[in-house]
Amino acid sequence: MSTMEPVLTVDGLRTHLFTRWGTTRAVDGVSFTLHRGETLGIVGESGSGKSMLALSLVRLTPEPAARILAGSVVLDGTDLLTLSEKRMRKLRGSAISMILQDPHQSLNPVFTVGNQLAEAVHVHRPELAAAAVRERVLDGLRKVRMPAPERRLRDYPHELSGGMKQRIVGAMAISADPRVLIADEPTTALDVTTQQRYLRLLREIQRETGVAIILITHDFGVVAEACDRVAVMYAGRIVEQGPVREIFDRPRHPYTRALLDSRPRRDVRLDRLPSIEGSPPSLVDPPPGCRFAPRCRLAAERCTAEYPELTAVAPGHETACWRWEEVS
């Protein structure tokens, strides 16, 4: 697994959206560390800020609404947030790259797959001749186990299946040997068997290249299958993080607990799956205390008054809950 050499260190990241209706604190003080060769899962429901977090890491948040206000994103010793756009652009795809949610929307419908793949290589290695670019493109396609890669180059995206398209996107993402790969719900738009195969493929690529992966998902099943560590996001903040096994066995945050309980399970028969009462808070002017407090069974007076910072409860396991000892 990981050798615990940090590749990406995010500290106090804050990205807010400025809209007509007010300021949305989409990412509100997020810190985590990603190590070489590991997969970190970021779990949360829709609107928890996980996609905005991913876009903040590559500095492609929607303009002009979103602004990164504070924090640092240090990749191999360089704080990405302090770079000029020109230098940042050179790192996109080559040092840090990303796979988007829907493969059907991710590829440009009017250019061939070969063209779009070659472009990703050429932009970072302009000195390569056409034949060398082609070789690298084919190499990338082989890495994602694409059958008959030569034949795919002249295909247009509409001629391929969803799973094939997502593999093309994967090939594109790793074509310049990035250190960090962010996958934003990469399997949500795929059917279940294709999902499994894709997650396994990411694992294999990781073993071959040592790339560190951030896997964003709303599905604890995906986490169990593909991640080493997991960070749970709620209302713009990380509320708990730690090794996957540890979190599954001993969740120390009521929200994590509730998420785990609301999964369908094979070994327990239930008439109805439990669900979390209420809905996530508005991220415009959130309350000062714990943001989960209004929905929490354990909420006490302190919880609504003061925000609990992340504290270590076991080696590598942190939670942001005043009453974590009572969560079981």
Next chain:
Amino acid sequence: MGRYVLLNVIRGILTLLAISVIVFFLARLTGDPIDVLGPENMAPIDEQALRDKWGLNGSLVEQYFAFLGNAVRGDFGPSFKYPDESATSVIADRIPRSLQLGLAGVLLTVLIGIPLGVLAAARRGSWYDRVAKGIALFGQSVPEFWLAIMLVWVFAVQLGVVRTSGRAGWSSIVLPSIVMAVFGIAALLRLFRSSMLDTLGSEYVKLARLKGLPRSRVVWKHALKPAASGPLTFFATIAVRLLTGATVVEIVFAWPGAGLLAYEAANARDFPVVQALAMITSTAIVVMNLLVDILYAYLDPRVRLGQKVMA
């Protein structure tokens, strides 16, 4: 692809046949041309000579097929107004002049309208975008004849930098081509702005940026090409209108092109010339649409084989 082109060609020919029927019978709706154009109390022998000359013998259907047969060979009969010339040769003089003016108009439309629209979308909400929207509103609402007269008044009468009208020297093409282009510029600006906003917000544009491409490359390649097929249809309409002679502009600037000729011929009830112009204009539209269909297939590979399109 060959099949796709062939189908479109056949459709174009059928369209032209339908138009020829309309053109022929519309002209006949005003009655027998002899009654309208021949001298009163004409001797029967003179009338017969005139009928032979203008191809007015036999039933209406026979006349139509005679008209069609001749038209295919480019013969629309002698002009009524200039009896010594054929309608085709009258037009042949004028077409290149209209083409010249129309081409200048089309070039201005494309070279100004598309970049303005692309930049307006790329800098959405900026002062530039607001100015562009103003230009679009002005261009689509200003009447051509008014703009033409205003430009003549300012640049020819007050400043004296160009001639008021006619066709002499390169500078005489400037004002009419600007007037012709204004509407198209405004239309293309708006169409490209809105289709570019769609593509700029797409996931594939986001992915192109994620690959590390410069923003300009993403805008002009990844967003522009898929955005172009929508406005293309409209562009074809504008281009044909400009290339086949813009009547109002040619009248105001006394530009001796096909548009001015159409106006003169209609006034003089010169049916062969009107019919010939109508057929040539229609052919131009059909050919243009064919080109657009082929261009579509180039721009969007999903169009190439109708049956193979997947969602």
